[in-house]
Amino acid sequence: MAVAQSPPMGPGDIALRALTPSQIAFLERLPKAELHAHLNGSIPIPVLLELAREHTHTHAPSPPPANASANANANAEPLAAEILLAVERLRAGVEVASIHEIFPLFSAVYALTSTPASLRRATRGVLSHFLDPASEASPSAAEEGGGAAAAAAYLELRTTPRETPHMSRRVYLETVLDEIEARSPDAAALIVSLDRRMTADVAREVLELAVQLRREGRRVVGVDLCGDVKACDVTVFVKLFRIARAEGLGVTLHAAETKENSVETRELLSCEPERLGHATFLDEEERKVVLERGTCIEICLTSNLLCKTVLQLEDHHIRYYLAQNHPIAISTDDILPFRNSILGEYALLMAPKPFGLGLTESEIERVARMGMESRFPNPSSLP
Numbered sequence: 001m002a003v004a005q006s007p008p009m010g011p012g013d014i015a016l017r018a019l020t021p022s023q024i025a026f027l028e029r030l031p032k033a034e035l036h037a038h039l040n041g042s043i044p045i046p047v048l049l050e051l052a053r054e055h056t057h058t059h060a061p062s063p064p065p066a067n068a069s070a071n072a073n074a075n076a077e078p079l080a081a082e083i084l085l086a087v088e089r090l091r092a093g094v095e096v097a098s099i100h101e102i103f104p105l106f107s108a109v110y111a112l113t114s115t116p117a118s119l120r121r122a123t124r125g126v127l128s129h130f131l132d133p134a135s136e137a138s139p140s141a142a143e144e145g146g147g148a149a150a151a152a153a154y155l156e157l158r159t160t161p162r163e164t165p166h167m168s169r170r171v172y173l174e175t176v177l178d179e180i181e182a183r184s185p186d187a188a189a190l191i192v193s194l195d196r197r198m199t200a201d202v203a204r205e206v207l208e209l210a211v212q213l214r215r216e217g218r219r220v221v222g223v224d225l226c227g228d229v230k231a232c233d234v235t236v237f238v239k240l241f242r243i244a245r246a247e248g249l250g251v252t253l254h255a256a257e258t259k260e261n262s263v264e265t266r267e268l269l270s271c272e273p274e275r276l277g278h279a280t281f282l283d284e285e286e287r288k289v290v291l292e293r294g295t296c297i298e299i300c301l302t303s304n305l306l307c308k309t310v311l312q313l314e315d316h317h318i319r320y321y322l323a324q325n326h327p328i329a330i331s332t333d334d335i336l337p338f339r340n341s342i343l344g345e346y347a348l349l350m351a352p353k354p355f356g357l358g359l360t361e362s363e364i365e366r367v368a369r370m371g372m373e374s375r376f377p378n379p380s381s382l383p
């Protein structure tokens with residue numbers, strides 16, 4: 001994995017540079033729904049650096065004991081020095097050779113969000129990044145006579161509840177929900193993620209927690225299947241997602257993110273998810289099912305390009321769904337490693353080729369509306 005000296009310009013930044021101030025102001029004003037953002041992948045860099053500084057205070061870097069075997073720490077929390085190295089990599093901007101290099105990055109982040117207090121801070125930072133207007137009015141918005149726009153009008157934040165020495169999975173979810181529920185129901189809600197690497201017992205426990213919390217009136221709107229694309233037997237998960245649907249939870253599944261994953265897609269589709277994450281490698285039959293059912297596809301352009309599951313914008317499956325006028329939701333995935341933004345993702349729709357897809361304002365308005373219409377029903381926002 002290469003480490004850049006300063007954050008490289010991502011595809012979204014390049015697309016933004018190709019737009020006029022009035023085009024940027026148009027994108028800023030557009031009500032945008034962010035429906036695919038992973039909490040621990042979306043921590044703003046300044047918040048991550050703060051958490052890392054505090055972690056260093058409480059865990060002084062210490063060399064491993066001389067008699068420790070080389071991989072004794074393989075399944076334990078990373079050492080303080082390793083965490084700092086990973087944070088530095090994230091700060092400088094990472095380049096990966098493939099999607100498989102992304103997943104190990106999260107273990108350092110996890111060490112920094114392992115207490116209720118640090119998780120609360122991280123969640124607050126993520127919510128603020130997406131929902132609060134930038135503190136200084138952007139030049140483009142000011143030029144158009146408007147104030148600073150929030151990045152998104154609505155955020156469905158997803159996260160995988162982790163049990164740590166400092167909190168149970170329930171406390172993890174309650175901590176995140178407390179922060180989400182401090183926002184209006186029209187602004188933010190939670191999706192509970194099940195990670196492919198979970199054992200069947202843990203996956204069941206997480207599903208039951210999502211159901212219970214929703215029954216208690218907490219703002220859980222859906223469940224997700226995420227995690228390292230290599231880890232697999234989706235059968236157990238599919239059974240759980242059927243239960244989730246019966247409980248009225250929305251279901252979204254990371255599906256066909258890589259070619260190797262596409263063998264499991266039919267099984268995943270059998271639980272009739274309302275939305276699919278990425279869905280990069282669907283075959284003809286699967287696309288037909290998705291079109292017939294109106295399954296929304298969560299599109300993360302920068303993530304796909306940087307993870308090299310799509311080699312260039314021109315080849316991206318978004319073009320197929322745009323041509324079919326099929327529901328899509330433009331999203332960021334993980335702003336922490338990818339250093340992207342929801343505005344930059346929309347800039348990729350608008351910028352002229354080869355920087356973007358060259359869509360018109362009315363086409364982009366239609367796409368943004370699709371995102372807003374693909375939100376999972378939120379019981380707490382019903383009149």
Ligand SMILES: CNc1ncnc2c1ncn2[C@@H]1O[C@H](COP(=O)(O)O)[C@@H](O)[C@H]1O
Pocket residue numbers: 038039040041099102103106158159160193195226227228229254257303307333334
């Ligand atoms: C790049 N595409 C992706 N595909 C699949 N899963 C991903 C992902 N990006 C992130 N995650 C999942 O989200 C977790 C971090 O957030 P939370 O701890 O849940 O808040 C990662 O560990 C991974 O399981």
